[in-house]
Amino acid sequence: MTGLRVSLFLAARSVARSNYGIAWATALMMLLIYVSLLFLPSLIQGAINRVNEQLVDTLTSNIVITPGSKSTSIGDVNDYLAAIRRTTGVADATAVYHVGIEVSYGASTGSWSVIAIDPASYANVFTTPRNVIDGGPLTEHATGQVLLGIGIAGSGETSVRGYRASLQDVFAGDRVSLTFIGGRSAPFTVVGIYDNQFPQSDNNAFITLYEAQRLDPAIANHATAIYVRTRPGADVNQVARRLTALAPRGSGTTPAPRASGTTPAPRASGTTPAPHGGVKALTSTDLGAAVQDQVATYRLISDILKVISLLMAAITIFTITYIDVVHRRRQIGVERAIGIRSVPIVTSYVLKAWAYAIAGIAAGFVIFRFAVVPFVSSHPFQFPDGPVALAATSGEMIRDLVFLVVVAALAALAPALRSVRIPILDSIWAP
16 A cells, blocks of 8 residues: 555656646547547447448348248238237238349340339338338339339439449339239339438339239239338347247148139249248348448458557557656656665556546547537438448447556556666666
8 A cells, every 4th residue: 555655646746747748748649549449430330330220121121031941932921910910029010022023214124123012011111111212102002103222213313322233314203114023024103212322222123012913913912021120129039930930831822813804914923822831030130141241341440440549549658658767767766766666666657647548538538429429410421321420339438448548557567667677876877
């Protein structure tokens, strides 16, 4: 305890008698380093959060149920959907059917998925219908209408990623041709164009299940996928296991017969939907492999930037401490000559480094939390996947604080140890 009191006394006297310009400059440097430690990783975390949210909101939902290996579609969809919606942890679910493979406009043609949806339930699971930028969304019984992603339509937006591969000049009200899997083509009016600001989900075309079943009654009560939105806080993996157990394995219904007296319509799918022999349920994490690679890259960049910031902090504290030790070499020699041991002297320099670090960290925390974060929230950065704000957590802030304090102590320790290893007389008679 005596040694600690001596260390505190020496540190306090050193801070009080130090050059205030150097002290302020050191604290300011620590402030900037702490803010940089928080800012760039928080921005990257914000981008990661944006990617994960868009993946769930526009592409995969929380759980995707697909046919088992023995089936091309899920049968008994109406009963299965009702059971899914009654399951604990499920907010809503929607069934879709993949019906087409190509969209054409004039001389331009491209291969894109054409998906039949129920607009009402689809809007409860995905945000896509709320992201229409031209025209309007599909309605439940709409016929001859298609909703296109900006990645297909282009709409003259040359800044859109993949614009040159799109149809480029399609707008709401234009007529396009859809080619179904069975080979049949039919004209459709573009009811609207959506922009999720997420390239992976901006390349789909949607028609209503009502229209798809009108073209091919055989797909009634069948789906190629069921998307499930879980309630906040629900264990997604546990819900997925429940939904798999609910599936009426091998009890798929026979495709609905065509109305008598009608001419058989070419099937949009090209094949008769088979009763499903079980299903598999995958979570958004399972399906987001490509996105997870992007997230891993973001995290790697974040870690590299943190290491660089900590190295800057170490170099700053080391340099300031080294200059101070050289400047006070004679004083250190006198302190040792009058009986002050080396440990309290070294500890005093560590405490002094902590004082500078904590002063800078405290100011940096206030500026970051109450100035930088609100400003970026109101003026987000525009990333390829959409607007990104800062996403710093209290755990991240505390962890960075601990890292910075430890680095400051280690950086101050090296020159301080060197100063007490110099012979006392050499220190006292130093020029």
